[in-house]
Amino acid sequence: MFNVRQISDDFYYVGGNDRRLELFENVYPVPDGVSYNSYLLVDDKTVLLDTADAAIAHQFLENLEHVLDGRTLDYVVVNHMEPDHCATLCDIVVRYPDVKIVGNTMTFRMMKQFFNFDVDQHAIVVKDGDTLETGHHVLSFVTTPMVHWPEVMMTYDSTTGILFSADAFGTFGALHGNLFTSEMDLDESFWDEARRYYTNIVGKYGVQVTNALKKASTLDISMLCPLHGPIWDEDISLMVEHTASWAAYKPEVKGVMIAYGSIYGGTANAAEILASKLSEKGIHNIKVYDISKTDLSYILSESFKYSHLVFASASYNAGLFTPMQNLLIEIKEHLLQNRTCVLIENGTWAPSAKKTMKAILEPLSWNYIGEELTIKSRMKNADFEKIEALADVIVEDMNKEHQVKEEAPVRKWRCKICGYEYSGEELPENFICPLCKHPASDFEEITE
Known part of the structure; x- marks a missing residue:
């Protein structure tokens, strides 16, 4: 009917x-x-x-x-x-x-x-x-x-x-x-x-x-x-x-999303402690996710929502815990801009997560804050002090009035195939459109 x-x-x-x-x-x-x-x-x-x-x-x-x-x-x-x-x-x-x-x-x-x-x-x-x-x-x-x-x-x-x-x-x-x-x-x-x-x-x-x-x-x-x-x-x-x-990749809320990838609980513990410290210091908008349980589509959405992102991950096979790697690749592929980020790594014999995370996210040109925090297997007393300091840095940054810098006018080119726009002083001859993968020859300068 x-x-x-x-x-x-x-x-x-x-x-x-x-x-x-x-x-x-x-x-x-x-x-x-x-x-x-x-x-x-x-x-x-x-x-x-x-x-x-x-x-x-x-x-x-x-x-x-x-x-x-x-x-x-x-x-x-x-x-x-x-x-x-x-x-x-x-x-x-x-x-x-x-x-x-x-x-x-x-x-x-x-x-x-x-x-x-x-x-x-x-x-x-x-x-x-x-x-x-x-x-x-x-x-x-x-x-x-x-x-x-x-x-x-x-x-x-x-x-x-x-x-x-x-x-x-x-x-x-x-x-x-x-x-x-x-x-x-x-x-x-x-x-x-x-x-x-x-x-x-x-x-x-x-x-x-x-x-x-x-x-x-x-x-x-x-x-x-x-x-x-x-x-x-x-x-x-x-x-x-x-x-x-x-x-425009503007955060909806000034808050902190913490996404962790943990194998035996050490990284999860660090993430939970950081969330508690942020709450004690007056931060109300906090969300914590176990990336092995929550589908990546939800965490990607939350990454668009929150102003400050924390990624805490175990090292894995001398690289990055696979669910975290998949998440960060998703975020990179969706070209998320204008975020402040904190990275935490864990490793027992060769901590490698932070270096790999930063390499994946490098094209996004995010603002990284806080000193490097590497946990060796489980949280120790010295790590508590570092978590406390890291929470202070996040709170201080959230309380800043971030001003958008006025940039000098730049030239723009538009891909004739998909409409992607490139801004810069010159369009590199070897440039490849990140959307449709067409070469620089398929771009035209925007003059209006």
């Missing part, structure tokens, strides 16, 4: 929930499932905005058929080619053989990699700023490359002010009947999942998200319709502010 809701004049929600899914993208735990959002415009022409994941194909197609009520489907707009939003595109083409598919050049290049139907026969290629008139509505297309794939675009309806924002402004979690944010209590747990979604899915692309927000700021937006999570009919500015802050 169909399950649809009208979201505005002529627009309907035809998506659905997958509550059985355990790992989103087969990586990130989603204990509360996930929603796959799809929207249908019923005007003089009918327009489907994105399809859905194969897991909810039956429900999605039933919803679509019900709202069409015997009419054919004229257009499908593909804002994002990822399979969780396009897996059922082939079903659409089979059911509605005359349908036209709207996307950009990169969209159709990818589409041909996923499907065997005659893509060119259905394709309408659009670029940034192009429009599609459907009768009473005018849809315009806003390209937002690398948020978080290179083909991504958003669709704006100037008639209603609705922005269909692809993976931007989304969250983990299935919907519980409450489709709109005006029907929900946006408590701390909601924002924790919203941040975890952003940091893990989009977090690497801060520059690209900022560019997308600049484009969105020129639009008169009444509603945000993402591909995951609730529709933003209220608190739009709050979601945009959070997203802008995450994209």
